[in-house]
Amino acid sequence: MVTAVTSVFMLRKRYSASQWVDLAIINFCIAVVVFEDSKGEGEKSGNSAVGLTAVALSNVLSSFAGVFFEKVVKSLHLKMPSLWVRNFQLALWSLFFALVKVLLLDNGRYGNFFDGFDLLVWCQIGLFTGGGFLVSAVIKYADCVMKTVAIGFSVVLSTIASTILYENRISFLAATSGATALIAIFLFANEEPRPSEFVISITKRDSDKFRRLIIYAFIITTGLAKFEFTPELSANLKRSSNSEQNLDYFPSDWNTTVLALDTLRSIQREVSERHFHEATHVLFDLRSYLGRRPVKYLEIGSYTGVSASLMLLHPFPTAVTMVDPCILDKTHFNGSQNQESTIRSNLRKLLNNTGKCASIRQWDLRVGFSPQALPSGESFDIIFIDGDHSTSGVWADYNGTIDLLRPGGFMVFDDYLDFSSSPEVKGAVDMIVKDTDLIPLGTFRNIHGIHPSCNQSFINEFVLQKSGRFTQSASEPLSSEPLKVGC
Known part of the structure; x- marks a missing residue:
């Protein structure tokens, strides 16, 4: 919703009344799904007002950054820049900050730089990398609002996948909200976007099928990247891979x-x-x-x-x-x-x-x-x-x-x-x-x-x-040292 409002002011985009209603429904339903999914996480310490303010500010800044990037990529008054160049420019800054964090937190405790980079970690890296390119492609061939809607779609899909694969209980409210969000997303995406005064309408010169293909690929990649499989799936796969030596x-x-x-x-x-x-x-x-x-x-x-x-x-x-x-x-x-x-x-x-x-x-x-x-x-x-x-x-x-x-x-x-x-x-x-x-x-x-x-x-x-089976002999005492009796 914030992204759509920002697009109206910065790009002079126009959305129909039905699309605004769809966006409101999508926002509300996805918020319900996320809230229901996080109910079991327990109490968190901290100031709720500060947390809410931080989330709101992050939302506004993220929306502004996304819409501004779309304006740069699609501007009628500027030469169309290469997505590869833009991604490289963005990644260059992130590499610097990430490297500083690695050097400060690692401090030689993990040994080799690539220790722990198993198949699942590399798959996760591939998903994030591919997702980054797809973000740019979605903004170029669709728009920033469609990107945000697709992210919401991926949240619903990853929640459904977690429910199926991990037998996670889902409430009736979350299930209903997820289904409603999917319907609203379909209705919003099915309506052809109106042309803007300041940015190129890509869909006029590119096929609608290609545009949809990019969006679907982005939804799947983002859903997999958001899918919370690392802690649980890693343990389960390791348990299965060690089945031949398990007890x-x-x-x-x-x-x-x-x-x-x-x-x-x-x-x-x-x-x-x-x-x-x-x-x-x-x-x-x-x-x-x-x-x-x-x-x-x-x-x-x-x-x-x-x-x-x-x-x-x-x-x-x-x-x-x-x-x-x-x-x-x-x-x-x-x-x-x-x-x-x-x-x-x-x-x-x-x-x-x-x-x-x-x-x-x-x-x-x-x-x-x-x-x-x-x-x-x-x-x-x-x-x-x-x-x-x-x-x-x-x-x-x-x-x-x-x-x-x-x-x-x-x-x-x-x-x-x-x-x-x-x-x-x-x-x-x-x-x-x-x-x-x-x-x-x-x-x-x-x-x-x-x-x-x-x-x-x-x-x-x-x-x-530990592998093996412990057998205690009749002569072996319960403890090699006398234990204090607690009562």
Whole structure:
């Protein structure tokens, strides 16, 4: 809508009343689709007024830039410039800023410049590159408004594709809005644009079929580029490609249970301090999968003890070791005690409430930074990494614990899809997956609608498994060191 208004003022374009109605319907319906698709992403901190102002300003500036580019490309008073030249001029500036960002953020931590550039990454680069050329072609052979409408069309298509491929639930309101938007887009595009006073009408000298072909190609390319396949599809493809070495007792269609989520929620209701997402319920089910034998669990980063309590309250015997520096101020988690006292208090309270304070409820809190505070001479069946979320921190925790993981055990990385609060975790984990001998099981489907969710289709944890099967002899103790009994 803003692009159309800008085109009227800058290019003296004219749209019929029905086209204005179509544009209003398209804007409203696509906004509904995007809003419904992002409902499960949880609460975001920040000032809503500032965010809305930034979005509005970005919309206006983007519309102005697009319409101005169209004016330059199609001006009646200027020689028609080459699209290749214009794309090169635009890309030259972006390369400079992108290179500065790469040098500042990378700082040698990723090794080779092209490390991590697998087939999916190159496909994504190809989509963005092709999309850039198609943007120019659409503006040249159609107009900037049609480009914006096509982008809206691609948003609807990518949402539909996500629903089909990832079994993502879509509301009746979103489905109705998407269908209405598609109809309005068809009606808007089907009406021949009126000639402008200041720009060349390309459609008079180029076939309408070619114009439509360019627009369709742009819609498909933009839809694929916007399609959120990198976090989820990458994990699924890696899981499939490793099927020949995967464990025969871990099926690819495995998923979490309602019991795990209910147990986590019951713990969160008992804990008065601040807590985060519900994706950690996967730990409960991974513990169930290891069977009734005694299992040892290690977590790096305990916050207020919720995830540790989840493992301790599992009906199968589980010994828990926590590593945390306990340096957070109590205001960080809305507590009344320091962090160490809060963790110990919550574990004792939750264990006492179960009425089952037996020897299987063993836990040990090691106050200190990882990897220095990690236990020596021990091995674990489940290792949960939720400590330093920087790239170097994730790598340090992985390197410090990889030799502690037992055959058949699981290593779980938290906040894999949390790009807003933990933007470096996914990149670090993806690099680890390329370097490790562990089998990537990926992220599991968000079939229970956990809240808050960083991704509506998948949970926020990335799981790897060590090949082999652990068998514990009758003489092997549950722990090589005595664990403190928490009640």
